[in-house]
Amino acid sequence: MIKNIINMLNIKLNLLHSILNGSAHPNYFLLIWQLSIAQPFLFNLLIHLKLMLYMKSKKENVASNAENTKLSYGPLEKKMAKGENLFHDLFINALKDIYWAEKYLLKALPKVAKSATTTELRETINDHLLETEEQEKKLVRVFELIGEKPQGKKCEAMEGLVMEANEIINETDAGSYSRDAALIMTAQKIEHYQIASYGSLKEFAKTMGHHDAVLILNEILEEEKKADQELNEIAISRINEQARTEWLS
Numbered sequence: 001m002i003k004n005i006i007n008m009l010n011i012k013l014n015l016l017h018s019i020l021n022g023s024a025h026p027n028y029f030l031l032i033w034q035l036s037i038a039q040p041f042l043f044n045l046l047i048h049l050k051l052m053l054y055m056k057s058k059k060e061n062v063a064s065n066a067e068n069t070k071l072s073y074g075p076l077e078k079k080m081a082k083g084e085n086l087f088h089d090l091f092i093n094a095l096k097d098i099y100w101a102e103k104y105l106l107k108a109l110p111k112v113a114k115s116a117t118t119t120e121l122r123e124t125i126n127d128h129l130l131e132t133e134e135q136e137k138k139l140v141r142v143f144e145l146i147g148e149k150p151q152g153k154k155c156e157a158m159e160g161l162v163m164e165a166n167e168i169i170n171e172t173d174a175g176s177y178s179r180d181a182a183l184i185m186t187a188q189k190i191e192h193y194q195i196a197s198y199g200s201l202k203e204f205a206k207t208m209g210h211h212d213a214v215l216i217l218n219e220i221l222e223e224e225k226k227a228d229q230e231l232n233e234i235a236i237s238r239i240n241e242q243a244r245t246e247w248l249s
């Protein structure tokens with residue numbers, strides 16, 4: 001008799017399992033309720049075991065799905081999982097480029113200033129040299145603000161522009177206005193490279209929410225724009241006109 005009841009309960013609890021899986025007819029709820037009244041102890045014991053088995057199989061399914069998701073990661077997902085953001089990498093690389101460029105200018109500008117014909121150009125370059133020293137420190141602060149180590153990465157463009165300035169010094173007559181006109185043109189190319197770099201860096205930082213870094217980058221950007229304007233001013237106010245009057249001797 002008891003054996004029959006247990007068998008019957010088992011059949012009905014299998015149906016309960018089907019209901020939990022969403023595959024049985026809801027009318028079976030009524031039968032299970034009747035059985036729970038007839039044999040409450042056995043019913044409780046069996047339902048407990050069934051629920052444990054059900055939860056175990058669900059847990060295994062979740063673990064298996066997670067494993068499958070992990071295995072399907074591509075290169076981008078792997079980078080995201082490790083917290084490597086591509087836009088952040090781009091920002092850091094550009095920052096390293098301009099940091100290298102500023103340090104390189106600190107070595108190169110004294111020779112350019114010394115080679116200038118006019119006091120105006122020499123003073124303008126020397127003033128910007130002092131500003132460049134401060135800009136290097138400001139860039140170190142930007143690196144710190146975004147949690148990166150200050151590090152330079154060779155800037156081919158700046159190396160090329162400094163090479164151009166040295167060529168001008170070698171190919172023009174010392175003491176000529178033409179030398180200054182040519183040096184101003186190259187110095188303005190350098191400024192324009194920096195204006196483009198700091199302009200983009202500032203926008204990158206803004207997009208990523210590095211608000212303190214934006215303020216510093218904008219400060220340097222304005223200094224570069226001012227230096228460009230000053231170079232332009234001395235060229236058009238006097239030096240270009242004086243260079244026009246120079247002839248090969």
Ligand SMILES: [Fe+2]
Pocket residue numbers: 102132135194224
């Ligand atoms: Fe600069």
